[in-house]
Amino acid sequence: MANSLQLAADLLLFEQARVHDPVANAALAAAAARLAAVGQLHRFLSVGGPSATVDVRPFLTELCGLIAGSTGLSCSLDADAADLPAEAAQQLAIAINELAMNAAKHAYRAGAPGGLHIEARRMGAKLRLVVSDDGAGLARDFTAQPGHGLGMSILQAIVRQLDATFEADSDHGARFTITLPLTAARARPSRSFAPVNRP
Numbered sequence: 457m458a459n460s461l462q463l464a465a466d467l468l469l470f471e472q473a474r475v476h477d478p479v480a481n482a483a484l485a486a487a488a489a490r491l492a493a494v495g496q497l498h499r500f501l502s503v504g505g506p507s508a509t510v511d512v513r514p515f516l517t518e519l520c521g522l523i524a525g526s527t528g529l530s531c532s533l534d535a536d537a538a539d540l541p542a543e544a545a546q547q548l549a550i551a552i553n554e555l556a557m558n559a560a561k562h563a564y565r566a567g568a569p570g571g572l573h574i575e576a577r578r579m580g581a582k583l584r585l586v587v588s589d590d591g592a593g594l595a596r597d598f599t600a601q602p603g604h605g606l607g608m609s610i611l612q613a614i615v616r617q618l619d620a621t622f623e624a625d626s627d628h629g630a631r632f633t634i635t636l637p638l639t640a641a642r643a644r645p646s647r648s649f650a651p652v653n654r655p
Contacts, residue, residue, distance in 0.1 A: 510541070511538075512539070516576060519574075520533045527560040529560055534575045538583055544618055563591025582637055584635045586631065593630055618636045
């Protein structure tokens with residue numbers, strides 16, 4: 457599975473090199489980055505199988521390294537020890553990767569060094585995850601609702617799957633908070649990233 461995802465990512469990068477339209481070029485690059493990240497996460501999680509639990513602290517430590525390598529951001533971590541179902545850990549990591557890609561693209565001036573901080577705190581039966589940067593902060597017209605771009609639609613779909621809450625604000629940069637039950641995703645098999653149809 458991981459090798460297939462990496463192959464798909466490489467094919468997208470090959471197509472990107474042949475595309476001259478800047479919008480299509482950026483979309484292909486983002487899609488390749490997402491596939492490559494999921495492939496790397498699958499390698500990390502496949503050891504214990506889909507029904508295993510994951511220790512959040514070493515898992516996020518590994519993820520920080522992957523983020524630093526793929527985005528160029530300096531990633532730091534402050535995490536409590538907590539166990540999370542492997543399926544939930546994978547979904548959470550995809551969400552963090554989306555936020556990291558967003559920070560790398562929007563938080564800092566092109567070529568400027570930047571950092572990303574991940575904090576995970578156990579709060580009883582829940583895990584509170586904060587992903588923040590010290591960049592430009594959120595735009596005035598920013599909304600955390602689906603439709604504000606593919607990345608936000610993916611984030612909101614993951615939040616629904618994990619039975620979590622999601623908050624976004626500016627505090628010396630952008631700050632995103634996801635709070636989820638530690639038993640998340642055990643009985644929520646849907647992986648659809650389609651936005652919710654609202655009346």
